[in-house]
Amino acid sequence: MFWQGHKKEDYRTVKTLFLSLIICLLGGSVMSASITTKEGKPVDMGETITLLKPDLNSTAGLMQALSKRQSDREYTSEPLTLEQVSEILWAAAGVNRDNGKRTAPSALALYPITVYAVFADGIYKYEPDSHKLTLAARGDHRDASAMQDFAFVAPLNLLFIADFDKYKAHAQISAEMRKMLCGQDAACMAENVCLYAAGNGLKNVVRGSVKWDKVYDVLKLDTNRYCGVLAQTIGK
Numbered sequence: 001m002f003w004q005g006h007k008k009e010d011y012r013t014v015k016t017l018f019l020s021l022i023i024c025l026l027g028g029s030v031m032s033a034s035i036t037t038k039e040g041k042p043v044d045m046g047e048t049i050t051l052l053k054p055d056l057n058s059t060a061g062l063m064q065a066l067s068k069r070q071s072d073r074e075y076t077s078e079p080l081t082l083e084q085v086s087e088i089l090w091a092a093a094g095v096n097r098d099n100g101k102r103t104a105p106s107a108l109a110l111y112p113i114t115v116y117a118v119f120a121d122g123i124y125k126y127e128p129d130s131h132k133l134t135l136a137a138r139g140d141h142r143d144a145s146a147m148q149d150f151a152f153v154a155p156l157n158l159l160f161i162a163d164f165d166k167y168k169a170h171a172q173i174s175a176e177m178r179k180m181l182c183g184q185d186a187a188c189m190a191e192n193v194c195l196y197a198a199g200n201g202l203k204n205v206v207r208g209s210v211k212w213d214k215v216y217d218v219l220k221l222d223t224n225r226y227c228g229v230l231a232q233t234i235g236k
């Protein structure tokens with residue numbers, strides 16, 4: 001036997017080290033999860049993530065949220081829960097009426113802004129109609145999504161990206177005006193997330209600073225059609 005000639009304490013030390021390693025590995029996998037369940041278990045970051053229905057009976061009060069709204073620039077890497085991620089995306093761009101219209105207003109109801117959710121495991125595109133996230137790029141691209149260190153550790157960064165093709169039927173709207181409308185639409189969406197975060201004990205900051213060229217590369221976006229408008233970091 002390999003432990004013959006060794007003291008019983010040596011064997012105990014090896015056993016303790018082995019158990020510690022297993023605990024570290026298990027703990028590490030939870031810590032590095034992009035999203036967790038309420039119980040802290042990692043959510044499978046597959047091709048599609050089905051989001052949860054928002055809790056419309058949540059007691060977070062609007063005046064409380066307004067009084068707490070502020071920008072934060074210090075984050076831990078602690079993952080958000082699926083409930084929180086679901087409600088953040090619904091607050092930004094979710095469908096809230098039977099006519100398909102959304103939580104945030106949009107000029108001419110054209111909804112030119114797509115929200116991408118940047119996690120440590122990948123970038124996901126939010127699909128408002130199905131309330132799902134679909135994988136757009138595997139891997140940790142938080143570096144591309146920001147120019148400030150806090151965003152590289154935060155569990156979630158949102159990218160608001162405009163699709164100018166949504167204005168195709170509106171030739172009277174100039175290119176300059178389209179850009180302005182997209183910025184205004186994105187600002188409304190981001191403010192919804194600001195208030196959700198403030199009302200639910202989460203930190204956030206709206207950001208104009210993004211390495212957009214890197215984002216376009218990663219997401220393979222044609223810059224004649226798509227334009228990054230705004231970003232937002234959310235976490236704890």
Ligand SMILES: Cc1cc2nc3c(=O)[nH]c(=O)nc-3n(C[C@H](O)[C@H](O)[C@H](O)COP(=O)(O)O)c2cc1C
Pocket residue numbers: 069070071072073148205206207208209
């Ligand atoms: C369009 C826009 C872009 C912003 N860009 C950044 C940014 O890139 N980085 C950052 O740290 N804060 C950014 N901010 C946050 C502002 O600095 C912040 O709102 C301001 O200092 C007021 O502080 P408060 O939000 O805590 O009230 C941005 C805010 C807006 C509305």
